[in-house]
Amino acid sequence: MKRTLSLLAAGILLTGCSALAPQTNYNASMIITNGQILTINDHKKVINDGVIVIQDDTIIAVGDESLLSRYQAPKVIDAEDGIVMPGMINTHNHLPMIAFRGLGEEGISNRLFAYFFPLEKEKLSRELIYEATKLGAVDLAQSGVTTYADMYYHMDDMARATKEVGLRAVLGETVIKFPVVDAPEPYGGIEYAKDFIAEYQNDPLITPAFAPHAVYTVSKEKLQEINQLSQQLAAPVLIHVGEFGNEAERIEGNTEQLSPVAWLKEIGVLDSRMVLAHGIHLSQDDIDLIKAADASVAYNPMANAKGATGIAPAWDMYQQDIRLGLGTDGPMSSNQVDLWRTLSYAANMQRLKHEDRTIMIPEQVIELATIGGARALHMEDEIGSIEVGKKADIIIVETQSPNMMPNYNPYATLVYQANPSNVAITIVNGDIVMENRQIQNIDMTEMQKSVKVIEDDIAAFAKELSKKAIKSPSLMK
Known part of the structure; x- marks a missing residue:
């Protein structure tokens, strides 16, 4: 994992956690660093150790670590060498x-x-x-x-x-x-x-x-x-x-x-x-x-x-x-x-x-x-690729789990190795919806209770319906 003194120094500046004075000169909302970026642009450009800069709901910069000297944000996400790609x-x-x-x-x-x-x-x-x-x-x-x-x-x-x-x-x-x-x-x-x-x-x-x-x-x-x-x-x-x-x-x-x-x-x-x-x-x-x-x-x-x-x-x-x-x-x-x-x-x-x-x-x-x-x-003018001017709909797929290793070809890794549990962060319209597998906006306990009520109500009827439906001939024939 790439770590340089300059990147560490930039990270300290970006997080704005100085005890002496609050950070007041942010010019971005969120920055993603240290990722293998699949832009899915017209040239299918891949940027290793890439950086994405987001302002509100929009991507405003995509490139290498030199962007860290130009942009600061209150939220900085270290992709930890993961695959950063447009949301699916x-x-x-x-x-x-x-x-x-x-x-x-x-x-x-x-x-x-x-x-x-x-x-x-x-x-x-x-x-x-x-x-x-x-x-x-x-x-x-x-x-x-x-x-x-x-x-x-x-x-x-x-x-x-x-x-x-x-x-x-x-x-x-x-x-x-x-x-x-x-x-x-x-x-x-x-x-x-x-x-x-x-x-x-x-x-x-x-x-x-x-x-x-x-x-x-x-x-x-x-x-x-x-x-x-x-x-x-x-x-x-x-x-x-x-x-x-x-x-x-x-x-x-x-x-x-x-x-x-x-x-x-x-x-x-x-x-x-x-x-x-x-x-x-x-x-x-x-x-x-x-x-x-x-x-x-x-x-x-x-x-x-x-x-x-x-x-x-x-x-x-x-x-x-x-x-x-x-x-x-x-x-x-x-x-x-x-x-x-x-x-x-x-x-x-x-x-x-x-x-x-x-x-x-x-x-x-x-x-x-x-x-x-x-x-x-x-909607290709708004979403579907990581490009300046598009909405910040972005996911980070971690590459440290055994099923993701080795990662010679990120496209092959995604298609033939990855599963939902490898998704570490989901961002929609510039807002974090899921981070470290935790949904940000929903009370999961209450949701689980609601689903259990639905399941209990449906189970008996569904079982009896199956007995009748299995006798019905296919409409495809």
């Missing part, structure tokens, strides 16, 4: 489903309609969504995810919980053709979304969005209405597309059996505000349409493998410069909300699909988890 971005989730994590694992074929939806219908509530979102956001923060995109219900409660933990999120209010927990009428999510968007339109951490569930659960007319509203309100649209192979035949009015992507294009709603979750069953024509529309895709390899829904053509999309990010899907689909295991799945599923061990190298995978996710959410 989970581009597709259903975070409150973490309350149901581990359920329905008995080999149920029609898990979405025979298990997920009935479970939600019986047990979802505002309180559960709020408490489960807090749990999920803590899980994300401890694993180095600083931004996530989500499709679910009662998005105002999700936003409240997310902000309490301190994360950044794109939150899409679900719109679907049957009654749900926050909309007693079919498609009631549209009005709910309009109110939610109005409330959070200019929030520093929350980007409100529409989330029509899928092309086979939302009518043509409602998709067009949402598209018009998204234009008027400058709101993203999150939607499941190409998750199952038989979606074309399940689309109402799709007499020509157009693919889901071609259907979205045909009805005039495929545009740059749309993020397509999964994109497993895509043809080259579909990819061309996505590219032309400047739409995005959230690649969920671990969830897709667990659900046996297929392997998305992610390598093809990456090569063709599609806006492509990584996601976990909901906590009942991959049982994870962090991206660490998803990183290796992202590479290995593509290598298996193409029978080529040279593709999707670790540097490309980390790109997808950071700036790729930012591009997918059209």
